[in-house]
Amino acid sequence: MATPRTKKPSDNDLVPVESYLCEEQTDCVIIHETLDTHAPPEKSERELDKAMLSKHSTIVIEPHNLGEECIRYIRVGNALHKTAVLSGITALGVSTVRSTWSLPFGGVSLACAAAYHFSWQHDPACKYQVDSAGHYLHRIPLEQLTSPEPVILVRRDDEVRKKLHNTVACAAGILLVYQLVSILRQ
Numbered sequence: 001m002a003t004p005r006t007k008k009p010s011d012n013d014l015v016p017v018e019s020y021l022c023e024e025q026t027d028c029v030i031i032h033e034t035l036d037t038h039a040p041p042e043k044s045e046r047e048l049d050k051a052m053l054s055k056h057s058t059i060v061i062e063p064h065n066l067g068e069e070c071i072r073y074i075r076v077g078n079a080l081h082k083t084a085v086l087s088g089i090t091a092l093g094v095s096t097v098r099s100t101w102s103l104p105f106g107g108v109s110l111a112c113a114a115a116y117h118f119s120w121q122h123d124p125a126c127k128y129q130v131d132s133a134g135h136y137l138h139r140i141p142l143e144q145l146t147s148p149e150p151v152i153l154v155r156r157d158d159e160v161r162k163k164l165h166n167t168v169a170c171a172a173g174i175l176l177v178y179q180l181v182s183i184l185r186q
Contacts, residue, residue, distance in 0.1 A: 067151030113169030
């Protein structure tokens with residue numbers, strides 16, 4: 001009887017992410033390009049999901065399409081966050097000049113904050129940022145890479161970011177409700 005370590009994984013089995021660990025000190029995971037033509041394309045996606053749920057500090061994605069999709073997904077989350085914060089700050093600042101001007105900015109801030117909360121905040125990908133400048137290449141054993149242009153994801157603590165995001169969005173939302181009530185009472 002074969003042990004689980006010597007058993008060859010079938011196409012439907014998920015290869016344990018631990019088999020792709022770079023080094024234990026760096027907590028790095030490499031998701032290699034699947035060269036097996038019979039392997040399902042979802043295999044790399046499942047490995048990425050498992051690596052993110054395991055909270056590894058660095059994830060290297062070699063499959064080009066998966067890396068590009070991950071970059072786009074993270075950029076959407078970042079855009080929602082930045083739009084919510086910047087439009088909320090703008091709403092709060094503009095309200096001192098003319099109160100009705102802050103209504104659209106407060107609405108955008110509230111809408112982006114709600115979209116971020118319901119579709120992004122609880123996803124493990126929101127904890128990761130793309131290292132496009134290569135600042136974290138020292139964490140990766142380059143001899144283990146098979147792709148010339150891998151995507152590097154770095155886990156970041158986003159507690160301060162979430163507190164700022166929620167505080168600004170709540171303040172903009174309160175201001176929006178206050179201004180709408182005062183307009184309706186006139």
